[in-house]
Each structure stands twice: as structure tokens, then as C-alpha cells.
Amino acid sequence: MVALLGNPNCGKTALFNRLTGSRQKVANYAGVTIERKEGQFTSPEGHPFRVLDLPGAYSLSAHTPDEAITRDVVAGLRAGDAAPDVVVCVVDATNLRLNLRLVLEIKRLGLPMLLCLNMVDVAKKRGIVIDATKLAQELGMAVVETVAVQSGGEKSLLRALDALWPISKTAPQPLAAIDAVSVEETQREVRRILAAVTSDPHGKEDRSEKIDHLVLHPVAGPVILALLMFLVFQAVFSWAEVPMDMIEGGVGHLGELVKEHMAEGVLRSLLVEGILGGVGSVLVFLPQILILFFFILVLEDCGYLPRAAFLLDRMMGGVGLSGRAFIPLLSSFACAVPGVMAARTIQNPRDRLVTIMIAPLMTCSARLPIYTLIIAAFIPERDVLGFMSLQGLVLFGLYFAGIISAMAVAWVMKRSFGSKRLQPLMLELPSYHWPHLQNLALGLWERARTFLMRVGTLILTLMILLWALSSFPGAPADAVHPPIYYSLAGMLGRGLEYIFAPIGFNWQICIALVPGMAAREVAVGALGTVYALSQTGDELAATLVPVIGGSWPLATALSLMAWYIFAPQCLSTLSVVKRETNSWRYPLLMAGYMFALAYGASFLTFRIATYFTGG
Numbered sequence: 060m061v062a063l064l065g066n067p068n069c070g071k072t073a074l075f076n077r078l079t080g081s082r083q084k085v086a087n088y089a090g091v092t093i094e095r096k097e098g099q100f101t102s103p104e105g106h107p108f109r110v111l112d113l114p115g116a117y118s119l120s121a122h123t124p125d126e127a128i129t130r131d132v133v134a135g136l137r138a139g140d141a142a143p144d145v146v147v148c149v150v151d152a153t154n155l156r157l158n159l160r161l162v163l164e165i166k167r168l169g170l171p172m173l174l175c176l177n178m179v180d181v182a183k184k185r186g187i188v189i190d191a192t193k194l195a196q197e198l199g200m201a202v203v204e205t206v207a208v209q210s211g212g213e214k215s216l217l218r219a220l221d222a223l224w225p226i227s228k229t230a231p232q233p234l235a236a237i238d239a240v241s242v243e244e245t246q247r248e249v250r251r252i253l254a255a256v257t258s259d260p261h262g263k264e265d266r267s268e269k270i271d272h273l274v275l276h277p278v279a280g281p282v283i284l285a286l287l288m289f290l291v292f293q294a295v296f297s298w299a300e301v302p303m304d305m306i307e308g309g310v311g312h313l314g315e316l317v318k319e320h321m322a323e324g325v326l327r328s329l330l331v332e333g334i335l336g337g338v339g340s341v342l343v344f345l346p347q348i349l350i351l352f353f354f355i356l357v358l359e360d361c362g363y364l365p366r367a368a369f370l371l372d373r374m375m376g377g378v379g380l381s382g383r384a385f386i387p388l389l390s391s392f393a394c395a396v397p398g399v400m401a402a403r404t405i406q407n408p409r410d411r412l413v414t415i416m417i418a419p420l421m422t423c424s425a426r427l428p429i430y431t432l433i434i435a436a437f438i439p440e441r442d443v444l445g446f447m448s449l450q451g452l453v454l455f456g457l458y459f460a461g462i463i464s465a466m467a468v469a470w471v472m473k474r475s476f477g478s479k480r481l482q483p484l485m486l487e488l489p490s491y492h493w494p495h496l497q498n499l500a501l502g503l504w505e506r507a508r509t510f511l512m513r514v515g516t517l518i519l520t521l522m523i524l525l526w527a528l529s530s531f532p533g534a535p536a537d538a539v540h541p542p543i544y545y546s547l548a549g550m551l552g553r554g555l556e557y558i559f560a561p562i563g564f565n566w567q568i569c570i571a572l573v574p575g576m577a578a579r580e581v582a583v584g585a586l587g588t589v590y591a592l593s594q595t596g597d598e599l600a601a602t603l604v605p606v607i608g609g610s611w612p613l614a615t616a617l618s619l620m621a622w623y624i625f626a627p628q629c630l631s632t633l634s635v636v637k638r639e640t641n642s643w644r645y646p647l648l649m650a651g652y653m654f655a656l657a658y659g660a661s662f663l664t665f666r667i668a669t670y671f672t673g674g
């Protein structure tokens with residue numbers, strides 16, 4: 060077993076992916092990997108290797124939960140995991156000064172070891188010269204140069220691993236032996252080695268500094284950040300229009316085809332109303348999700364994200380959150396599950412807890428379909444001030460409302476959890492680089508795949524289930540309502556209506572809320588099925604937008620949007636919170652406070668909107 064170890068953001072995962080052909084997440088900021096990941100490969104000489112990718116660590120005296128994973132794995136302290144046979148210590152060649160301390164610490168473990176000077180391409184470009192032979196002598200281990208982002212850039216590492224074969228097992232020294240050496244002593248050693256092997260121990264870089272001068276400027280910085288965010292939401296609406304129309308047209312066409320060629324009956328209803336109506340209405344949101352992720356991936360890969368964290372640190376400090384919370388919160392825009400897990404990189408346990416608790420208030424991508432559906436149905440396609448689309452603006456507002464409420468909740472929680480001390484933000488600012496196209500394409504592909512998998516499995520299953528519940532039992536002979544009204548789902552919806560009528564939800568929406576607990580976007584699919592089945596007579600199953608646009612009052616639409624800003628019911632988030640906090644207390648508290656907020660916000664929205672629209 061080979062373990063890849065090193066400081067955060069030095070390219071361990073990129074190297075792991077290159078060796079094993081896996082597709083673990085690689086991005087240009089510290090703290091991307093937060094779990095141990097295992098893979099395997101066969102070396103050029105045919106030896107089988109197992110390899111571990113680990114979270115980045117600054118030192119073996121772990122300060123955060125993700126660093127602790129790394130420490131425990133290399134020291135062989137993790138249950139069910141033997142200590143690695145070989146440690147490949149990956150270092151960022153442009154930042155040897157910072158990286159060497161960990162190398163020296165790991166060396167004291169006494170395990171067979173290799174040093175991997177990664178990012179030598181960047182180092183060369185910047186004129187940093189490192190004498191690898193000398194470094195190998197100084198450290199007493201083989202040193203290889205790699206470029207983890209180029210195909211073939213891992214060859215030297217493979218050769219070095221083959222040279223170590225066969226590898227015998229060595230037990231690591233106890234960690235106490237490592238802690239015994241003082242930090243000053245280690246630093247002295249680092250300086251001595253640096254002086255011996257490099258011509259330019261500082262490795263200054265001006266391009267990144269120049270960009271930072273503008274991007275981190277106290278006035279220009281926040282303006283740029285705001286503009287960027289704004290651009291993203293505009294793009295989500297305007298760029299997605301054509302592909303969305305195409306998908307919608309395709310699904311509609313398919314429905315027509317089925318109707319033409321199948322006799323009316325249960326199976327046809329399942330296919331058209333259950334599957335195409337439900338799954339199709341979720342599927343159309345693929346383009347918007349991909350556009351949103353295109354931007355997030357580009358920002359991630361070029362190195363802008365930690366700068367944004369830096370800019371927002373003061374704002375977040377105002378509510379008692381550390382800038383460290385930025386990346387977990389940002390990940391939550393994709394889905395709260397990775398967001399909650401990314402909170403492991405936060406040192407202070409209270410900060411970490413507050414970050415976990417507010418992560419689901421960030422608008423996850425599963426909410427995007429609901430928002431855009433309602434916006435498309437109720438917000439006119441108009442320009443504001445000549446250049447902003449009103450729809451994009453409303454979407455921006457909804458995301459913004461999520462952020463503001465998260466900040467408010469954080470403020471309250473910080474107060475009640477009783478933690479006042481604020482940790483200064485210590486964040487490494489990686490150098491900028493152009494996004495790697497391959498990375499980007501892979502990231503988008505992964506996103507599309509996860510989404511389609513979800514649609515094909517979870518959502519499809521729920522849709523079929525919902526269709527069954529909505530179709531049986533059938534309507535009585537003297538029915539005045541569409542058959543779904545008398546079905547099991549109809550009864551459930553009408554039962555829930557007692558609870559939700561005060562906030563303006565009709566029984567159709569109430570039905571959709573239930574499967575929406577498993578996955579929020581299912582609510583949209585469910586509305587698709589419910590309304591397809593609600594139609595009486597021979598009407599064609601029209602697309603959802605005109606149907607709800609014609610049948611809901613505006614106040615209901617606004618109230619539903621407000622509901623989903625908080626949308627308390629996401630089972631996978633609650634279960635990951637249970638896992639990460641190791642108790643039922645916090646997931647229950649989370650569900651409780653979010654339900655209360657959702658109900659309250661919807662109630663207010665509905666009442667105020669009803670008042671103004673004269674309902």
C-alpha cells in the first residue's frame with residue numbers, strides 16, 4: 060500500500076487520478092480532499108500497487124478532523140487499516156519552504172519514503188531551480204519530479220516505485236517520537252536544506268500578485284465578486300433557454316408518440332403521465348445545472364475561490380463565522396451533503412457546528428428546478444434597466460435570501476452556542492492558473508452523470524410510486540373531480556392541505572411535498588405527474604409552466620418559493636449531519652428550525668402577497 064501525503068493543494072489527488080485513472084475531485088484550493096480514497100494500478104514492470112489519496116495536512120499534529128484522518132492513516136492508528144508500506148510525500152515545487160516541514164516530520168515515522176516534486180512545470184516557468192540530486196542526498200530518500208496534470212507526468216514516480224519493489228513491511232515509529240522534536244529545530248533544518256538545494260528559495264511570482272492587487276482591492280474586490288455572481292445567474296437563465304426548449308420538445312414529442320401508438324389504459328398512463336410527465340419535467344433542468352456548474356468549476360480551478368473567502372471573511376466575521384466556512388458553504392450550492400462534509404476543514408468545533416447547521420440554507424442545485432419552474436410561470440420575461448432579465452434577477456434574489464437567512468441563523472446560533480472567540484482567517488492563496496479544459500469537461504460530465512443517475516433511479520422510482528398512489532383507487536362513478544382527487548395520494552394531499560392551506564398550498568402541492576422529502580427536485584416531477592393526472596377530458600398533457608401559471612394565484616407561487624428557500628425536508632442532508640455530528644440532536648434541531656422558518660416565511664409571503672393582489 061502506497062500512501063500519497065503532502066500539504067493541501069500540492070496535487071496529490073491529481074497524481075492519484077493520473078496513477079489510477081480515477082476521477083476524484085481536483086481543485087485549486089486547500090482542503091478539497093477530506094476523506095481517504097483508495098485505488099490501484101499496475102506499474103510498468105507489472106507490479107500491483109494499491110494507493111491511498113489522503114486529505115492534505117500541514118503537519119502531523121493534526122488541527123482539523125480531515126488532518127486527523129491523514130495522521131491516523133500514516134501512523135497506522137486507524138481501525139482496519141495497516142500503516143502504509145511506502146509513503147510518497149508530494150510537495151509543491153514552487154513552495155518548497157512551506158512543504159519541507161511536513162516532509163521532515165513524516166521522515167521521522169521511519170517508513171520507506173519517496174519525495175515527489177510536483178508542479179515542476181510551474182516551477183520551471185518561474186525560474187525556480189531545485190537540485191533534485193542534492194535534495195535526495197540531504198533527505199536520504201529518492202526524489203522524483205512530476206507534473207500531475209500532464210499525461211506521462213507521473214512516469215518518474217512509477218519508475219521509482221518499481222525500484223523499491225519488493226516492499227517489506229515496516230512498523231511506523233510512535234507519533235510521540237515525532238512530537239518530541241521542536242518546531243524550531245525542524246524549521247532550522249528546513250532552512251539549511253533550502254539553502255543547499257535551491258537557487259531561489261523565495262520563488263516570488265508576480266502575475267498572481269498583480270491579479271490579487273485588483274481582485275483583493277478593498278473596493279474593486281467586492282464589486283468584482285458581486286459582478287461575477289450576478290453574471291452567473293443571468294447566464295443560468297439566458298443561456299439555458301435553447302437547450303431547455305429542445306429537451307422539453309423532445310419529451311413532449313415522445314409523449315405524443317406513445318399516445319398515438321398505444322391504446323388508452325393503465326400502461327399508457329404510467330408511461331405518459333407517470334414517467335414522461337414526472338421525469339421529463341425534472342430532466343429539462345439539466346442545462347441550467349450544467350451552466351451553474353460550469354462557472355463554479357472554472358472559479359474553482361483557476362484559484363479564485365479562496366480569494367472570495369478572503370473578501371467575505373469580514374462580512375462572515377460579523378455574524379461570527381470564520382472565512383473558513385466559505386468553501387463548505389459554497390459547496391452547499393451544489394448540494395448540502397458535500398458542504399456539510401467539507402466543514403471538516405474547520406478547526407474550531409463550534410464554528411464547524413454552526414457551519415453545518417446553516418449549510419442547507421444555501422440554495423442547493425436540487426432547488427433550482429423548483430425556482431425556475433415557478434419563475435418561468437409567474438415572472439414575466441422582461442428586461443430591467445434595459446440589460447438585466449427580470450427572471451434572472453428574481454433567481455438571484457432567491458439565492459440571496461438563502462444567504463442572508465443563513466447569516467442571520469449563524470448569528471443567532473453563535474450566540475446561543477456561546478462561542479465568542481473569532482479565529483483569524485489563515486488561508487493559503489494558491490497561484491492562479493488557467494482552468495484545465497480536461498478537468499472542466501470531466502467535472503461537467505460528472506455533474507451530468509450524477510444528475511442523470513438520480514433522475515434514472517431515485518426520481519424515476521419515486522415517480523412510478525407516486526403515479527401508482529395517484530391512480531388508485533379510481534374515481535367513483537359520480538365523480539366531479541379528476542380521478543386523482545379520489546386516489547390515495549389525493550387523500551393524503553387533502554389531509555395535508557389542512558396544515559398547509561394557511562400558507563396557500565393547494566392539495567396538488569401538498570402531494571408534491573411528500574416525495575420532495577427524498578430529493579427536492581422530485582417536487583417538480585411530482586407536480587408534473589399530479590397535474591398531468593389532474594387534467595379532465597381529452598386535454599393533451601401540456602408542459603407544466605402554462606398549467607400552473609393558469610391555476611395558481613401569484614400569492615401561492617411566491618409562498619412556495621419562500622418555502623423552498625428553507626425547504627427543511629431533505630433526508631440525505633439530515634442523515635449526513637447525523638453522521639458528521641455523531642448525534643441525533645443536531646439533525647433534529649436542523650429539521651425543526653428549518654420547518655419553522657419555512658412555514659413562517661411562507662405564511663408571511665402568502666398573507667402579504669394576498670393583501671396586495673387583492674385576493
Ligand SMILES: Nc1nc2c(ncn2[C@@H]2O[C@H](COP(=O)(O)OP(=O)(O)OP(=O)(O)O)[C@@H](O)[C@H]2O)c(=O)[nH]1
Nearest residue numbers: 068069070071072073086090091092115178206207
Ligand atoms: N501546473 C500544474 N498544476 C498542477 C499540478 N498538479 C496539480 N496541479 C493543480 O493544482 C491544483 C491542486 O491539485 P489537487 O490534486 O486538488 O491537490 P491536493 O493535493 O489533492 O489538494 P487537497 O485535496 O486540498 O489536499 C489543481 O488546480 C491542479 O489542477 C502540476 O503538476 N502542474
Ligand SMILES: [Mg+2]
Nearest residue numbers: 071072091092
Ligand atoms: Mg486532494
